[in-house]
Amino acid sequence: MRKLFMLAILCLSYQLSAQDYFLEKFKPFNKEVPSPEEFLGYGIGERHTRHDLIVAYFKKLAEVSARASFAEYGRTHEGRILSMLTLSTPENLSDLPSLKAKHLAFTDPAQNVSNYEEVPVFINLAYNVHGNEPSSSEAALLAAYTFAASESQEIQKYLSNAVIFIDPTINPDGRDRHTQWANSYQGSPLVADPQDAEHDEYWPGGRTNHYWFDLNRDWLLGINPESRGKLNWYHQWYPNVVTDFHEMGSQSTYFFEPMKANGSLDPIMPRENYIDLNNLFGDYFAKALDSIGSLYFTKEVFDGTYPGYGSSYPDLQGGLGLLFEQASSRGHKQTTPFGEITFPFTIRNQFTSSITTVRAAVENKALLRKYQQDFFKSALTRATASRVKGYTFGEAHDQNRLKAFVDKLLLHRVKVLKNNDGSYFVPTRQPQYRMVQTVFETYTRYRDSVFYDASAWSLANFYNISYTAQNREVSGAPVTSLEDFVKFTPAQRSDYAYLIDWDDYNAPAALHFLQSKGLVLSSSFRPFTSQTKRGNKNFHFGTLLLPVKLQKKNAEEVFAILRETQEKFQVPVYAVESGLNLSGVDLGSRFVRPVEPPKAAMIIGEGVRSYEAGEVWHLLDTRVHMPITKIPIRSLKGADLDKYNTLVMVSGNYSFDDKLFGKIKSWAEKGNTLITIGTASKWAIDKKLVKEDLIEEKKDTTAVVERKPYADAGDNLGKESVGGIIVEAELDLTHPLAFGYQKERIPVYKNNTVWLAPSKNAYATVSKYTQNPVIDGFITDKNRDEFLRKSASLMVSPIGNGRVVMFADNPNFRGSWYGTNRLFLNALFLGNHINVPK
Template sequence: MTRLIRFLLFLLSIQPAFAQNQTPDQFLGFPLGSKFAYHHLIVDYFKSIQSQNADRMKLVRYGTTNEGRPLMLAFVSSSENIAKLETIRTNHLKSIGLLPGKADAEVPPIVWLSYNVHGNEAVSANTSMQVIYELLNKDNALTQDFLKNMVILVDPCINPDGYERYTQWYNRVQNVSPDVTPFAIEHDEPWPGGRFNHYLFDLNRDWAWQTQKETQERVALYNQWMPHFHADFHEMGPSRSYYFPPAAKPYNKDVTAWQRHFNELVGEYCRKYFDKNNWPYFTRNDYDLFYPSYGDTWPTANGAIGVTYEQGGGGRAGLALERTNEHDTLTLNSRIAHHYATTLATLETVMSQREKVISEFIKFHQDAANAPTGSFKTYVVKTGDSENTRSFSQWLDRQGFSYGIAGKSISTKGTELTSATEQPVKIDNNDLLISAFQPKSNLLRILFDPKPALEDSVTYDVTSWGLAYIFGLKAYGLKEKLTPATNAAMPIENTVPAALPYAYLSKWSDSEDAAFLAELLKNGVLVKTSNTPFEMDKNSYASGTLIITRKGNERIPFDKLVTSLANKHSVKLTPVKTGFVSTGPDFGNDNVVALKAPKVVALSGDGISPTAFGAIWHYFEQQINYPVTIVNAAKLASLPWNEVDVLILPDGRYADIISDRQVEAIQSWVKNGGKLIAMEHATDAFVSKPGFGLTKKFSEKRKDDDTFKKYGEQQREDASDSSPGSMFQITMDRTHPLAFGCGEAYFTIVRDAYERDYLKDGWNVGYLKEDNYKAGFVGTKMAGRLKNTLIIGAQEMGRGQVIYLMDDPVFRAMLEKGKMLFGNAVFR
């Protein structure tokens, strides 16, 4: 009995030790900061901490990456708040009008901390372990005060696939003792680097467009919580110090006075930590609040305080890097310390203003719903009969906007958004109406803005993004308030007619049409298309219309297969009884041609732009679900040309990839029936080469005043010869198959000038004239280079074709009509 009592007393004595949270060091088995922790270990650490603190932490798996890794979010607060977490959420959304009813209790500030959106900025995910430990450390009085007064959301790694790509590589090549030598292999990250996600997209540019799986899943949860504050943790070049707010100019004009003030306040709290420790830092440079698709600007447009933190380091820094400019060695430990300090500063800032943080957030959304600012009170999007608003409607849903169809005909006046002209507007029954009187109308206004005001020209990303341009919409802004009659149009549902048709017709106007075509071809369906417009049964059909005839498809379950695939892709089919048309080519005419299922190859690897390649890869695999074979650019010379129908060269540096001999091999392949698609700087490889009609325009010599430019104005001098992303309307030859389905006006985001002369032996399908600029910043020197120049060209060569794209139509998967153009390039 005595021994039993002693054993029970022993168990009681060690119980606190078992209940104590493990530090990151204890859990990992190595000191935090001495090695990059693999993603699964970070996830397991969060699970371990949650298991010991179930009353104060809730861990949610909100999605998975393309490679199957979990996307996790930890909710951390007091036990009282965690017990009523759903009540807090619903009261919060009621208070801002995103749920019906009235809140029956006040809510605490909700702070969302996002780490590691760029995979090789790997300090962030490692910092998250220290953050979660200290938030739940009962001996830390400061963090326990945070939990009493806030709900804190911690995302340890937004981009697990990129993070793991980096850490797997680094942990394989690092020395036992980190090599601080800058030219060591552990500071030379291989292509494509860990910055991007699986499809090599920059997730920090995807908040507004939500083209990526990770973004869609994260924003869906974000919209369920609508945090008051969102902090985004990054790294920059290793020679730099640390950036925190105030942000640099330009600010978007719709950033409120309160948000500007709080941005300054965050900087004050950060400075206390950095000044106390004599850490270097900078503010008000480089990182602006203009383009509304970042982790700071998109939340800002949603009413939150959005901030970015940038630690010097990134993929090159590794575990330790000697820096001659700073006379120090930059270590992972020091980077963790800095990010941890700004995390605390963030939470302290919110704590200091918690009542006003909540009241200003409520006011932001109530004002938006009841008295929206801006000239337009309703946006009208014409649907016509082209079905080209499917993608747009899906995007509206992901953003959380309210909208619907008009439900009746209305005649009024409005401003056509791409031309900024006031016109009569005839609103039809199925046109979309989006009222500005809704809680998210500030975001709506910013994204619809066709020409956002830019207070400073020094900015490093897209400066024009109007939704009418991006989605290729006929859209109007109305000064009057109109209310939709119903939430949405009826879904498309095709059925097999009782009298089996001669053919099915499908219009070509939306990216889903390309996905429909791709699936038809994969299933062995014979698909034809008309290269000229035609009319039948009093209906007009544009060039590019798909004609799916019964003849030639006898070996497949024709009607069932075609209609089921059309329903899958929300494509409206028109069954017809004859191949005779009233105007235009009959279906047996030479202008009605068969489309083949091509074998497509795209180059990747050293020298190729990762994001340009990633956009192509994503287009085939996720947008149209059509097979693409990826080949390392270094293996181009050994390509079995007879097995390739289409070769895509993404943007890149091709001087070391394509030799003159390979140019000759490519030309021979094209002449035998191949199709070459050269994009952006890939076109450099063919300029003035024999047989290729691409030439560079004559450029004027540098003016004398450029010779004596001022060193202190270097940044602005550079900006004068740049276009970080401006909107242009390309003049198109709409009769050419590359332009089919691209609409009456084709807009694109121009980021560089290639100064290509018009083709003398080929088709100048798309080009810029004197007045094609629409919106966004273009430097004074760059502006002259973006006039009277070829953008899209096609050259017939023997039995094949070369397509020159000095513009990337699938850039960031943003441009709806660009996807149509690229589909034409591949399949037509």
């Protein structure tokens, strides 16, 4: 078998007609429709194809073939087109609105249709969510051509019985980053040496999008335009089958579902999905790959429980999500222990699985339609049987954070009602019941304990939204739009001062905007009650003061800027005419301190965790609209750090020499703020930059080691990692890092084993995990009892005249943790005012 596999790979080392290699089976082709090779000027697999050429080819197919139509469903951060090519018979395309209505009837529990065989099956072939896993987009070109031009009876049958949506590149920004790299380093002749630059992209690589987000984790979170565009498209069509094509390490073969048995069990998913349907389709893929001599495996790895993958989100919508993983050539040709793996070989496997997916769906369309219908009907049945009839939630102090949460519910087509008292209610009895469960329910018991990714995803906790399960339904007005969601009273003019509530999520963005306009503001480090033009109001820690007479602009100009700020960020603003407060400190108090504009930089580059760096960049770019200088490690020695008052170090492997370490240390000692996250906090302690400790396992050298099966080592050791859980932490609400919070206890996301020992300084531990910390997700008893319960989540340690703000956990995880973003932003805006008592 190994010889056959080597032969299948080695036969690709010489140039052969790429078109025949892929397409021989589906001849003849309509000569009026250009093949990818004819359009591009090179054979598929000879080069990596730029995204703009893929889009151009799809537009050409829609122009010349009556079987194809082209649509744009969004744009990326960098402005690239997100495209969808729809393929079917000309008759089906002309009747698509009617077919769509018939198709959607199966997703409506109120309709009892049974014409399962009459309506074409809807299939979404989706490719290249990870930009540096490029074989699938090349396969998309071949699939599009095949369905648009092949005259074979097999393809004609598929077109008659299916509507096929091809999304060739889910992550165009990342793909083009990788394409440029691979084509730039392509040799002639090709270089198969794995150490060649072609096979080793520079940081951050093409896997991620513009802000270095992994878009295959973003289906549930819906943070990026790529995902939001796709989700809006998805909920218009609800395809029966969705593919999710990937690549993995070069030393492997090919994977298709079923996934590992103990990682497939989902507490809210019908068993038919991950058992019956996956096994049914798996048989098709096995036969197809057998026919071309490719090796593969199933069931050994990957889990589908996290609902944010491209292969799992469709499962929550009554469809079948299918994961494929192809061993990557990481360029055009690479040596492996099995021989040389080439780009064309990887493409052929993906192309074969694409066509096979359509075949399996067409031959089982009645089964898929009945399954989707039963899925949505069972949602109502299960909701009716549950004692929980809905969830009530609200947020009195932060309307913009609440708005972001409701936006996420609406994005997933979850029904939301507004109650008369201003709170909100999400009924469980609705077609999106399983999505409601995903948002609100928490789990601490799982069949499996080794997760490929997160084991916790209750979205309400991401937003720090307090909610209550209800055992009866509550009536209210449906929320259908976020327009005018935030209710704020326009500020009245004052010649004395204005107060801006720091509790609102957008307050840091408003502060930066005002500072960028040349205004000077202060922050109150004590609460107070003030008589405003709108009546008496209690103001909390962090309230911003904008004194009119201290500005270089006149009162009218100040008011105009303030009104612009309020319109832009919808934050509460209050006019006052006196600095004498009704209670608490007065506006001229020494506890009301000027806020210095942040001048922030962040270390990036090889060794730095690009996901976390991208999350910081994204937060400041898209929500605070504040620039941050990104300094590559290779440039750090020559960088002038004195230009900045804040430096961010996210998780990573930092190996600075003594000179560079000393440079960072002396910069912080001058009175600046170093913010460390995750393993960067561990680095600060290990390198004795701060006088703090880690909680580490104490090895018992006298204990007898229990003998265990070698085959279980991976699973046993994997349990000790913390893949992603939601835990409860307790804040010191008087600390500047906690300004803007009203509740001492907040949900925090933990996906590492950084255990910070609470500081010996009584005033330095800002946040500590509670004694019953686990809200959602899997953690071993050992990690929970010996480490988590004893650890701090956030501390500040002095260093000379400066300070190191140490996060054990990532407050900006995947751009979705609105509930902890404020901790990080407080470190940026208020860090210079934190002087830890000694």
